[in-house]
Amino acid sequence: MKINTASQAISLGTNLEDKSGDFYRALAQRYPQSKELFLSLAQENSKNVTKVKRAYYGVISDALEGCFSFSGLNTDDYSIETDLPEGTGYSDALRMAVVIEEKIIKFYLDGAEKSKALMADVPRAFLLVAKKRRERIPKLESLLEEG
């Protein structure tokens, strides 16, 4: 589905954060050796939602191009697989996490690029979240190497 409006983009971001948060909570339960990291990532997801929503609700204005700011994004490009089948090994789960992170980072970067001339502080919040999430990948990869 094509994204046109800011509201759609914010909802998609929230949905990605929620789904990936649930995924990390499931990982924490299943793989206690890295429980602390997974729970901290899930917690950080909630903060990301707050950050993005605060930016959106803070600057949304009838004068800005809210209904046209994200034209060209497509939800299908950012769908993430978070179902953890029974018997998934620790390494495979970590690889899934890396793929999820890359997809969500891409969403935030694409969203920031699309809206940079139109939506004031929203693209900046998107970039901040993308940066935060990018820091996760080396952490996940180091767990992979250790595992």
Added chain:
Amino acid sequence: MAILGEPIKEVLKLKNYINGEWVESKGELYDVMNPATGKVLAKAPLSTKEEVNAAVEAAKEAFPDWRRTTPLARSRCLFRLKELLEENFEELSRVQTVEHGKTIDESRGETRRGVEMCEVSSGIPSLMMGYNLEDIATGIDEYVIYQPLGVFCCIAPFNFPFMVPMWFWPFAVATGNTFVVKPSPRDPISQVKIAELCDEAGFPPGVINVVLGGAEAAITLVDHPDMKGVTFVGTTKIGKDIYTRAAAGGKRAIIQTSASNFLLVMPDCNVEATIPALMTSFFGNTGQRCLSGQQLVIVGGDKFYNEFVDAVVNTAANMKVGYGMDERTQMGPMQRADAKRKVLQVIENGIKEGAKLRLDGRKLNVMGDYPHACFLNPSIFEDVTPDMSLVTEEIFGPVMNIMRAKDLNEAIEVANGNRFGNANSIFTSNGKNAREFQYRIETGNVGINIGIAAPMAFFPFGGMKDSFFGVLHGQGRDAIRFFTESKVAIQRWP
């Protein structure tokens, strides 16, 4: 990402808010409709003259105590209201969407603007300070004090049911006046919701009052002998009448009226950023705002013109029209069916006058299964000339009139030839063009690479020619001056 939840679950029965009480009206009840779904949202009264008078009386009685309340204490009420508005931000926004029809992004934008009025007026201890000079003669000092006047009112339009009254009343009550709001009868629920929050915020009874009604209620407010000043947003025809009545009664007035705005596009503009700004300007709020673009004047040769117009038409043709609660929607319905009928007539007239209908918004393409009574798609005319009724009259709907000009000078002259002067914009990457436009254009609000030149709460909302009647404007320092009298004192202590 779907259709958001409805904020109103059952039909409301709206009451007046007078002297801190919810008072049932004896007036005739009518239905407030959701223009997208056709569902009845509320039963609202056309308040009687006596009820309107009671609201003014309550405001008058509340005034002496409220003016003696310190500015700091008054601002604390506004701080509390701001917090409550933030807490209820999403619900308030959804109410606007269901009663007006605008998209959820537009409603949230409107709520934010309203909250900003509250924030700015909370700074009243600084904003209301006077000034002084010692020793105007030896041992004699002189100073100016700003004092509130009494009761003010707002006669509000339908197009921004939440925001427009807040251009005025937070500044009025912050400066120590009391206030009566009369929302548009078409979409009064937002103001009722605000009154509920004002009650919770702790404004004393009578400081803020809301009376529901139509023309009779409006005239009763304007003509009331205890009314010190009137604020109005609406059409030029009605605005002139209210201005005349207010002047006859020696009252202050801010009268913001109709528009027929021009957006100039220079060939050196950033096309990628300009097109979304144009879509927002012409079709945002379904064209129902006094800052909406009405004429797109394109300067430049045939190649630029053709490519640019193709891009504009293509973008407009692909706009998602639907219910504002559907997050995909980029343009909602007109606020009511007779407004749609008026726009249909405008389109007919445009065709008869010889303009070329390049995009026909009468051919409906609406997402979802909703009655079509209020929906229109965007329309675009080409070959429009300044004398056509498309240009000389306010359309207030999703119609874009494209004109051509050989250079900036001609484009400015065409815009300045129009009787209205509300908000005109230029799109260019050339600073000299931008400055020339800003310098010469006869309009109250100027946009440079901005489609909707809407002033923030700390700046006045401009307007010239047949788009504004009065001296001081709403918002910002103008509002502080409007709602206060300056008293000059000279003192000597021999």
